[in-house]
Amino acid sequence: MTDDDRGTVPPETLLELRGIVKQFPGVRALDGVDLLVRAGEVHCLLGQNGAGKSTLIKTVAGVNQPDEGSLHWLGEEVRFPTPLAAIKAGIATIYQELDFVADLTVAENIFLGHERSSGGFLQRARANREATALLTRLGHGDIAPTRRMGALSPAAQQIVSMARALSHETRVLVLDEPSAVLDQEEVRNLFRVVRGLVAEGVGVVYISHRLEEIREIGDRITVLKDGRTVATGLAVADTPTSELIRLMTGRSIEYVFPERTVAPPDDDRRPVLEVEGLAQAGVFEDVSFTVGAGEIVGLTGLVGAGRSEILEAVYGARRPTRGEVRVDGRRLRRGSVDRAVRAGMGLCPEERKSQGLLLDEAVSRNITVSSMGRFARAGFLDEARERRAAEELTTSLDVRPTGVTRAVRTLSGGNQQKVVLARWLMRECRVLLLDEPTRGVDVGARAEIYRLVRDLADAGVAVVVVSSEIEEVLGLSDRVLVVREGRVVHSAPAADLDESQVLDLVMEGRAA
Amino acid sequence: MTESTTGVAAPLTKAPAADPPPPRGRSTSPLAALTGSGVGRNLGLVVALLILCGVGAATAGERFADLDNALTILRLAAAVGVVSIGMTFVITGGGIDLSVGAILALSSVWCTTVATQTMANDVHWSTMVIAAIAVGAGCGLVNGLLIAYGGVVPFIATLAMLASARGLAEILSNRRTQIVEVPGFDAFFGAEVLGIEVPVLLFVLVAIAGWVLLNRTTFGRRTVAVGGNPEAARLAGINVKRHTLMLYVLLGVCCGIAALMLIARTSTGSSTHGMLYELDAIAAVVIGGTLLAGGRGTIVGTVLGVLIFTTLTNVFTLNNRSISEQALLKGAIIVVAVLLQQRFARRSDSS
Numbered sequence: 001m002t003d004d005d006r007g008t009v010p011p012e013t014l015l016e017l018r019g020i021v022k023q024f025p026g027v028r029a030l031d032g033v034d035l036l037v038r039a040g041e042v043h044c045l046l047g048q049n050g051a052g053k054s055t056l057i058k059t060v061a062g063v064n065q066p067d068e069g070s071l072h073w074l075g076e077e078v079r080f081p082t083p084l085a086a087i088k089a090g091i092a093t094i095y096q097e098l099d100f101v102a103d104l105t106v107a108e109n110i111f112l113g114h115e116r117s118s119g120g121f122l123q124r125a126r127a128n129r130e131a132t133a134l135l136t137r138l139g140h141g142d143i144a145p146t147r148r149m150g151a152l153s154p155a156a157q158q159i160v161s162m163a164r165a166l167s168h169e170t171r172v173l174v175l176d177e178p179s180a181v182l183d184q185e186e187v188r189n190l191f192r193v194v195r196g197l198v199a200e201g202v203g204v205v206y207i208s209h210r211l212e213e214i215r216e217i218g219d220r221i222t223v224l225k226d227g228r229t230v231a232t233g234l235a236v237a238d239t240p241t242s243e244l245i246r247l248m249t250g251r252s253i254e255y256v257f258p259e260r261t262v263a264p265p266d267d268d269r270r271p272v273l274e275v276e277g278l279a280q281a282g283v284f285e286d287v288s289f290t291v292g293a294g295e296i297v298g299l300t301g302l303v304g305a306g307r308s309e310i311l312e313a314v315y316g317a318r319r320p321t322r323g324e325v326r327v328d329g330r331r332l333r334r335g336s337v338d339r340a341v342r343a344g345m346g347l348c349p350e351e352r353k354s355q356g357l358l359l360d361e362a363v364s365r366n367i368t369v370s371s372m373g374r375f376a377r378a379g380f381l382d383e384a385r386e387r388r389a390a391e392e393l394t395t396s397l398d399v400r401p402t403g404v405t406r407a408v409r410t411l412s413g414g415n416q417q418k419v420v421l422a423r424w425l426m427r428e429c430r431v432l433l434l435d436e437p438t439r440g441v442d443v444g445a446r447a448e449i450y451r452l453v454r455d456l457a458d459a460g461v462a463v464v465v466v467s468s469e470i471e472e473v474l475g476l477s478d479r480v481l482v483v484r485e486g487r488v489v490h491s492a493p494a495a496d497l498d499e500s501q502v503l504d505l506v507m508e509g510r511a512a
Numbered sequence: 513m514t515e516s517t518t519g520v521a522a523p524l525t526k527a528p529a530a531d532p533p534p535p536r537g538r539s540t541s542p543l544a545a546l547t548g549s550g551v552g553r554n555l556g557l558v559v560a561l562l563i564l565c566g567v568g569a570a571t572a573g574e575r576f577a578d579l580d581n582a583l584t585i586l587r588l589a590a591a592v593g594v595v596s597i598g599m600t601f602v603i604t605g606g607g608i609d610l611s612v613g614a615i616l617a618l619s620s621v622w623c624t625t626v627a628t629q630t631m632a633n634d635v636h637w638s639t640m641v642i643a644a645i646a647v648g649a650g651c652g653l654v655n656g657l658l659i660a661y662g663g664v665v666p667f668i669a670t671l672a673m674l675a676s677a678r679g680l681a682e683i684l685s686n687r688r689t690q691i692v693e694v695p696g697f698d699a700f701f702g703a704e705v706l707g708i709e710v711p712v713l714l715f716v717l718v719a720i721a722g723w724v725l726l727n728r729t730t731f732g733r734r735t736v737a738v739g740g741n742p743e744a745a746r747l748a749g750i751n752v753k754r755h756t757l758m759l760y761v762l763l764g765v766c767c768g769i770a771a772l773m774l775i776a777r778t779s780t781g782s783s784t785h786g787m788l789y790e791l792d793a794i795a796a797v798v799i800g801g802t803l804l805a806g807g808r809g810t811i812v813g814t815v816l817g818v819l820i821f822t823t824l825t826n827v828f829t830l831n832n833r834s835i836s837e838q839a840l841l842k843g844a845i846i847v848v849a850v851l852l853q854q855r856f857a858r859r860s861d862s863s
Contacts, residue, residue, distance in 0.1 A: 317747060341749030349747050356747065358740045360807060369737055370748045372730045379729045423748065 011038040013075065014172050014203045015060070015091070020069035022055055022227075029055040030066070031227035037172055037203040042194060044214045044236070045207045047224035048248055048412075048442035053207055056224065057174050060205075061093040062086035092165030093174040096440075098157050100164075102150030107131035109149045110164045134163040138193045153304065155186040162193065173197060174205040179213055180439060183302040183468055184503070191217050209442065210469075211241055223247040245443060257475035258454035260495075269293065270329055272462035273345075273431045275314055278323035283309050284486035287323070291431070291462040296453065298477030298494065299466045301506055306486040307466045308350055311433050314464070315347045316340040327431055341370060346424030348417065350435040350466075356420045357408050364390035364404035366419050371427045393422040397452065414445025421452060432456060434465045438472060450476055470502045482506060553801045556852070557816035560845075564823050572830035581826065583712065587777065589822040590715040591616075591770040591786075596793040596800075596814050597722040598766030603794070603802050604726070604809030605759045606739035607659065607666040611673035612767050612793055615651040616786030618681040619771035622647045624690040624781025637696030644775075645768035651677055652764020656757035674790070681783035690781040701776030711773040718769065723811040735759065739806025795842070796821055799849035820845070 015037040022030040030052045037043045047053050058064045060071070062080030070077050073089055080086040086093075100109045107127045108115075116127040131145035140159045149157065158178060165173055175194075179187045194204055194217060208214055214221065218236040222229060223244065231247050271290035278287040284306035291297045299307050312318040314325050319335030326332065327343040349355035358366055367390045368375060375386040390404045397418045399411070408419055417437060424432055434453065438446045453476060457463050467473045473480055474494050482490040482505040490505045568576035575581065595612050602609050622628065623643035632639040651673060658669040692698070701710050726732035737745040738752050746752045767786075774785050798804055799820065800813025821842065828838045 315747075337746055338749050338751045347747055349744075354741070355743050357744055358737055358807075360740060361736070365733065365737075369733075369745070369750070372733060376730045379731060380724075381728060381730060381733065383728075 011040055013037070014039050014073070016072040017056075017060070018070050018072070020056070020059060020066045020071070022052075022059060022064055023067050029227055030059070032069070032229065033224065033227070034229045034232055035205075035222050036233060037205055039171070039201045039203050040198050041219040042198055042204045042206050042217050044218040044221045045205055045224065046211075046214065046221055046244060046248055048444060051224040051248070051442075052227040053224055054176070055227075057093055057176060057205070057207070060086065060091060060172075060174060062091075087168055090169050090171040091174065092168060092170040092172070094158070094161050094165060094176065094178065096176045096178075096180060098154075098161050100149050100157065100161065102148070104149055105146050106135075106143060106149055106152070106160050107145035109160060110134065110145075110167050112164070114167070130167075131163065134166050135159065137166065137196070138163055139189075139196065140193075154181040155183075155189070158182070158190070159193065166197075170202065172203045172205065174207075176207045177209065177440070178206075179208055179210060183304070184506075185302070187213065209440070211244060215241075248443060258451050260454075260478060272328060273314075273464070274326040274329075276324050276326070278310065278313055278320050278325065280309065280313060280318065280320045284313075284483075287488055289481055289488065289491065291464060293460045293462055294457050295479065296457050296463040296465060296477045298473035298480045299464060299483060300468065300470060300473040300480060300502060301483035302468075305483045305506075307483050308435055310483065311347070311435055311464065311466050314340075315345055315433055317347070341427070341429075344428075344430030345433065346370070346427055346429035346431070347433040348420045348424070348435060348437055350439070352413070352416055352420060352440070357416060359409040360407050362405045363394060363399070363408050363411070363419055366408045367393060367404070367422045367426050370423050374426075389426065390422070393425055394419075397422055397425075398448065412442070412445075413440040414442055414449070417441055417445070417449060418452075421449070425456070429461065431462045432464070434463065436467055437465060438467075438469070470499050470506070474499060474502065553853070554810070554812050554816060557800065557813060557820065560849075561816060561820050561823065564820060564827065568823065568827040568830065572827065575830050576827065581830075583708070585819070585822050585826050586712045586715070587709060588825065589818050590711045591773040591777070592789055592792050592796070592822070593715045593815065593818040594718045594766050594770045594773065595763075595786075595789055596796045596818050597718050597811060598763035599793040599797050600722065600800070600802050600809050600811055600814045601726065601735055602666075602759050602763050603797050603804060604739045604806060605735045605756060606742060606806030607756065607759060608794070608804075609655065609670045609760065609763055610667065610790045611651065611655065611670040611677055612763065613786035613789035614674045614677035614681070615648055615764060615767040616771045616774065616789060617783050618651065618677040618684075619644045619647040619768045620775050620781040620785045621681040621685045621690065621783055622781075623771065624692050624775060625684060626690075629692065629694055632694045632697065637694050637700065640694060640697055640775075641772060644771045645765055648764040648766070648768025648771065649761050650764070651767070652761040653757070655764070656760030659760065660753040660756040678783060685781070685783050687783060689784075692775055692779050692781065697776070698779070701772070711776055714769065714773065718766065719811060719815050726809060726811055731758075736807060736809065739803075739809070741807070792821060795846050799846060801853060 013036060015035070017033060017035040020030050020033040021028070033052065033056055035043075035045075035056070045053050045056070055064060059066050062083045062085050065079070065081070071079065078089065080089065080091075101112065104112070107124075110131045111127050116123045116130065128145040132141060135141055135143050135145070138159055140156070143152070143156055143159065149160065152160065158181070162173070178190055182190060194206070198204060206214070206218060215236060221234040221236055221239060221244065222232040223234070224230065225248060269292065271292045273291040275290070276288050279285045287310050289297065299310065301307050309318060313320045316332065316335055316337045316339060324331050324334075327345060330343060332343055333339045353359060358369065364387050368386050372381065375382050375389070387404055394402065394404055399415050399418045399422070401411075408416060411419065432453075437449055437453065441449060453463060453465070465473065465476055474497060477494045480490075480492060480494050480497055480502065481488050482502060484506065565576075595616065599609060599612065623640040628640060628643050655670055655673050658664045659666050662669070703710050705713060726735065734745070734750050734755050737748070737750060738755050742752050770789075771785065775781050778785075796817035797814050798817075800810055800815070800817035802809040802813060824841065824845070825838060
C-alpha cells in the first residue's frame with residue numbers, strides 16, 4: 001500500500017483542498033485555500049500568525065467544517081464531520097500543544113480510544129509489544145512502553161504522539177510547529193523520523209516558522225496570507241527565502257536585529273541586576289552574572305539545560321536553594337514573585353497563554369494587572385484612566401487589532417506578546433526577563449519585538465533574554481551566557497561569537 | 513452602573529461598541545446576542561423570576577402577591593443571600609467552600625452561649641456581633657491557610673471544616689437550642705427602616721458592597737485574575753496565596769453576618785442552623801452565571817439566583833406542596849440554568 005514508484009508514475013495525490021472558505025462570526029478565517037498533498041512528500045505550510053494555518057489544519061482534521069469549497073481524499077470528495085472521521089480515513093494531526101493523559105503509560109496513550117483488548121479485557125502485553133514496534137519504526141525503540149507519559153521529555157512525548165498517529169492507518173500526518181519545543185539535536189532526530197515516514201509513502205504537512213527548517217526538510221511549500229493561498233506547490237529547492245518572506249508578508253524583510261547601542265554600558269556604575277551563586281539542587285548550580293542598565297544579556301543552551309529555570313529563580317517564581325539576587329543593590333527575598341515585581345522586575349514567560357495572559361480578560365486589564373495600584377485610590381479603580389493608559393501603550397506598540405476592551409484571546413501570538421511586554425512597560429520595570437520572546441511569533445512581529453526590546457534597553461532597562469534560537473541570542477544581545485547542564489559554561493560579548501562557536505559551546509561545553 | 517459591567521463578560525459585550533467594523537450581533541440573531549451578553553444573562557434570570565412570580569400569583573393569589581409576602585421572601589433570602597455573596601468571591605477566585613453552613617452554625621452557637629450573652633447584657637449587645645464575625649473569620653482563616661499555604665484542595669479542606677465546625681457547635685451547645693435574651697440585640701435586628709427589617713437591609717448592603725468590591729476595586733480584579741489563571745496572576749506579581757486566604761476569610765465573615773441574621777429571625781443559636789446552606793449558596797451562585805471553574809463572577813446574578821430559589825420555596829409553601837417536590841424542581845432548575853449558560857458561553861467563545 002505504501003509502495004511508491006517515484007519516477008515512473010506521478011506520485012499519488014492523497015489530499016486535495018479546493019477553495020476552502022471558513023467563516024467565523026466577524027472574521028473570514030479562510031477565504032479560498034487550495035492545498036494538494038502527495039504521498040511521500042513533506043509539504044510545508046507557511047504563513048504569518050493569523051494567516052489561517054491553524055484553522056486550515058483543523059478543517060483537515062475534521063474539527064471545523066468548511067463553509068465553502070471541497071475536500072478530496074484519495075480522489076473522492078469527502079466530508080469529515082468529526083475528528084474521528086478524519087483519523088479513521090487516515091489523517092492524523094499532531095497539534096502544537098500535545099494532547100495526552102500524563103498519568104497513563106506510553107502504550108496506553110498510543111492505543112487510547114482503540115485499546116488492544118479481548119472481550120473487554122485489556123491485553124497489556126500485546127499493547128506494549130505493538131507500542132514498541134511502532135516506536136522502533138520511528139527509531140525510538142528506547143522509549144519503554146510502560147513508562148508514565150508525564151515523565152517523558154517533551155521531545156519523547158512528541159515521538160509517542162507520532163506513534164499514536166501511526167497506530168491508525170495514517171497516510172497523511174499533519175505536524176503543527178513540531179520543533180517549537182525541541183532543541184537542535186531533537187529537531188535533527190525529528191527530521192530523521194519524518195524522512196523515514198516519507199520514505200514509507202506517508203504525506204507530511206509540516207508547519208513551522210523557521211525557514212531554515214523548511215529548507216532542510218521540505219519538498220514543496222504552500223504559502224497562506226490572510227486566509228488565502230498566495231502560492232502553492234512551490235519547490236523548496238528553487239524558491240529563495242526572500243521570495244518566501246515576500247509572499248508571507250507582502251513586503252520584503254529579513255530577520256532584522258536593531259543595531260547595538262554604540263556606547264558600552266558604563267562600568268563604573270553598579271549593575272542593575274546582580275545574580276550571585278544562585279543554585280537549585282539538581283537543576284542548576286553556581287550561576288552568577290550581572291546585567292547593567294541598558295544591557296541585553298542572552299542566555300542560551302539546550303532545552304533542559306536549565307535556562308528557563310534560572311530565569312524563574314531570578315524572578316522568584318522558583319525557590320533557589322542557595323545564592324542571592326539583587327536589584328539596584330537591594331537583596332530580594334528568595335522565592336517571592338511579588339517582591340521581585342515590587343523591586344522592578346518583570347517576566348515575559350515562556351508559555352505565553354498559560355503563564356502570561358488572562359486569556360478571557362480584556363487587553364487593557366492584561367496590561368494593567370501588574371500596576372493596578374497606579375489606577376486605584378484606596379483600592380477603587382479608575383477604569384477610564386486605566387483604559388486610556390492601556391490605549392496609549394497599544395497604540396505606540398502597534399497592537400492589532402486595536403481596541404483594548406477585546407479579549408486578549410482573540411489576538412495573534414505576536415500581538416499577545418506585545419501585550420505582555422506592554423504590561424512591563426506600564427510598570428516601568430528596571431529589569432526585564434524574556435523567556436523565548438518570539439516563540440510562535442511571525443516574522444513581521446518578530447522584528448518589531450526585537451526593536452522594542454532594544455529601545456527598552458536604550459531607555460536604561462536591564463534585559464535578560466532566554467532563547468533556543470542562537471541567531472536570536474547573537475543578534476539581540478550585547479553579551480551571551482551559554483548554559484549547559486545547569487552551569488554557565490561561557491560568557492562573552494555577542495560580537496565576539498558566531499553561530500558555530502555557540503553551537504559547540506551548547507553541545508560540548510567548550511569553544512571549538 | 514448598568515449590568516453590562518458585571519463580571520468579566522463586560523469587555524466581551526463592549527467590544528463591538530468600541531470597534532464598529534465587525535458587529536457580532538448582526539451575524540447571530542439579536543436574541544442570541546442579547547442572551548449571550550452579561551445583560552442578557554441577568555435578563556434571563558429576571559424573566560425566570562417573573563415567571564415564578566406569575567405562577568405564585570396564579571396559584572396562591574393574594575397570599576402571594578402581597579407586600580408582606582414579598583418581605584417574607586426577602587427575609588428568608590437574607591441569610592443565604594449574604595453567604596452566597598461571599599461564595600461568589602470564593603468561586604470566582606477558583607475555589608469552593610462546602611463548610612459555610614457549618615461555620616454559620618458554629619458562629620450562631622458561639623455568640624449565643626451563656627457566657628457571651630451575659631457579656632452582651634453587661635457590656636454591649638454588639639459583643640455578640642463581634643463574636644459571630646470573629647468566629648466566621650477564624651474558620652475562614654483556617655480554611656484559607658490550609659488551602660493557600662497548606663496546599664490542600666479546597667473541596668477537601670472545607671469538607672473537613674464542614675464536619676468539624678458543626679461538631680464543635682454541637683459540643684459547645686450540648687446539642688441544645690440556645691435562646692437569645694439580649695434586649696439590645698433584638699431591638700437592633702428587629703428594628704425596621706421605612707418598613708424594611710434590618711436583616712433585609714443588611715442583605716442589600718452586603719450585596720451592594722459585594723458588587724462594588726468585585727467590579728470596582730483592585731481586590732475584585734485580582735479575584736478574577738487569580739480564578740482565571742492563577743499561574744499568570746502569580747507571574748504578574750499578584751500574591752496569589754495571600755489573596756486566596758483573604759477570599760476564604762471574606763466568606764467566613766459573610767457566614768458570621770448570616771449567623772446573626774438567623775439568630776435574629778429565630779431568636780436562637782443552634783448547631784442545626786444553616787443545614788445545607790452550602791448547597792443552596794453554590795446553586796444560587798452557579799445559576800447566577802458565575803463560572804464554577806473561576807475567572808468570571810457576577811453579584812447581580814447571584815442575588816437573582818438566591819431570589820429565584822427563595823421565591824420557589826415560598827410559592828410551594830403557600831400552596832402546601834411538599835419539600836420533596838421543591839427539591840426535585842430545584843435540581844431541574846440548576847441543570848437547565850447550567851445547560852443554557854454553556855450554550856451561551858460557547859456562542860460567545862466562537863467569536
